Amino acid sequence: xRGRVGNQAARHADPRRNLGFLxxxxxxxxxxxxxxxxFAEIARQLSAALFADLPTGRRREVxxxxxxxxxxxxxxxxxxxxxxxxxxxxALQPGDRVKTLRSSSHGIVKRxxxxxRVVWQADGSxxxxxxxxxxxxxxxxxxx
Amino acid sequence: MxxxxxxxxHLTDQDILEEGLANVHRYKPEPLFSKTGVGSLLSAxxxxxxxxxxxxTELIRKLEERARQSGKSSSPPR
Numbered sequence: 552x553r554g555r556v557g558n559q560a561a562r563h564a565d566p567r568r569n570l571g572f573l574x575x576x577x578x579x580x581x582x583x584x585x586x587x588x589x590f591a592e593i594a595r596q597l598s599a600a601l602f603a604d605l606p607t608g609r610r611r612e613v614x615x616x617x618x619x620x621x622x623x624x625x626x627x628x629x630x631x632x633x634x635x636x637x638x639x640x641x642a643l644q645p646g647d648r649v650k651t652l653r654s655s656s657h658g659i660v661k662r663x664x665x666x667x668r669v670v671w672q673a674d675g676s677x678x679x680x681x682x683x684x685x686x687x688x689x690x691x692x693x694x695x
Numbered sequence: 696m697x698x699x700x701x702x703x704x705h706l707t708d709q710d711i712l713e714e715g716l717a718n719v720h721r722y723k724p725e726p727l728f729s730k731t732g733v734g735s736l737l738s739a740x741x742x743x744x745x746x747x748x749x750x751x752t753e754l755i756r757k758l759e760e761r762a763r764q765s766g767k768s769s770s771p772p773r
Contacts, residue, residue, distance in 0.1 A: 577734070589715065599754055600702040600706055602699070603758070607748055614751065622734040
């Protein structure tokens with residue numbers, strides 16, 4: 552296993568391939584106990600460094616998604632969608648459909664304040680909420 | 696947003712070990728993933744998530760410091 556890890560690191564600087572490799576390693580459970588943390592934590596630290604430029608809240612969610620992927624909780628497609636969504640530099644505009652990072656609330660942007668914060672209104676509520684842009688994700692517009 | 700591959704060069708085994716030890720309780724010792732195809736990872740508590748952010752921020756600070764000390768630019772590659 553040590554040889555395989557070394558060869559993998561030498562061959563592939565591509566983070567996507569390395570994440571897939573770490574997931575395989577975890578699934579093969581080469582150690583008697585605690586296989587998950589061995590490989591998921593390698594991926595967690597790799598992704599924390601790779602996504603260092605993301606705002607803290609988004610970086611935390613990216614790192615968490617990667618760890619869940621390696622541990623076998625999330626599939627690859629779900630992880631990729633989460634990371635893509637979080638990396639989107641959302642220049643939110645009034646009228647954009649948005650959701651919270653964990654999709655617990657959905658709504659619409661009402662206006663953007665001068666300091667960059669976003670005023671938005673959750674679906675089914677008349678209350679306006681103020682949020683940092685990095686705490687919201689843009690949703691695809693509904694087709695007519 | 697650029698991926699900070701430059702920072703990966705400065706990541707050490709010790710950095711990974713520290714994070715692994717901090718999160719070890721969230722993993723089950725049984726090889727569930729290999730047997731069932733579905734793994735498990737215990738959700739982090741609010742307090743744990745706050746500590747994760749602290750450690751992550753500290754890690755990035757250390758990596759950028761190491762990059763500076765090694766004479767390489769810590770700014771993202773253009």
